[in-house]
Amino acid sequence: MVDNVEEKPVVLVLSDKINEMAEIEDHLPNNGFDVITASDGYEGLLIARKERPNLIITSLKAKRMSGAKLAKLLKFDKKYQDIPIIAIIEKDSKEELEKIHALRIERYVKRPIDYDNLIMNIRNLFSESEIGGFIEEALL
Numbered sequence: 001m002v003d004n005v006e007e008k009p010v011v012l013v014l015s016d017k018i019n020e021m022a023e024i025e026d027h028l029p030n031n032g033f034d035v036i037t038a039s040d041g042y043e044g045l046l047i048a049r050k051e052r053p054n055l056i057i058t059s060l061k062a063k064r065m066s067g068a069k070l071a072k073l074l075k076f077d078k079k080y081q082d083i084p085i086i087a088i089i090e091k092d093s094k095e096e097l098e099k100i101h102a103l104r105i106e107r108y109v110k111r112p113i114d115y116d117n118l119i120m121n122i123r124n125l126f127s128e129s130e131i132g133g134f135i136e137e138a139l140l
Contacts (some may be wrong), residue, residue, distance in 0.1 A: 008034045009054040009126060014044040014070065015088060016061045020113065024057060027115045033122070041065030045073055048080060055122060059088040060099070068103060075104040084125045088113065 011033045015021040021037055028035045036051060038044035041058070042065040048056060056074070058067030067087065074080040087108040089096045100108055107121045 008032055010034045012036045012047055012053040012056045014038045014058040014067055016059045031119050041067055041070035044070050056085045071103040071105055
């Protein structure tokens, strides 16, 4: 008997706020995604290299290693640079957007997270043939 179970996209989630990570972990499976969580950027880096998730959602701050450092290490490594990243930010100031752009992060969501918006961003990333342009447009 052949199993026709379709694989769900895997999303690695890292947040400096435990409640926020739990909420994301609750919302994503209901929308067709498997979730892996990491407690900090260092653990996230190890998981990303081992599991190679389809997407990473990370706050830019974290203990031991920040989400920003995680993004930098992955986006500037040819083996992992194609994994899309959505950053969780406090405010969409010009400084935050410039930081996200410099890190080559494809999308961002502001706190408090609008989960419908997050799911829309995830679906758009998976449906786009070429990822990018979103942050660049926001900086103009």
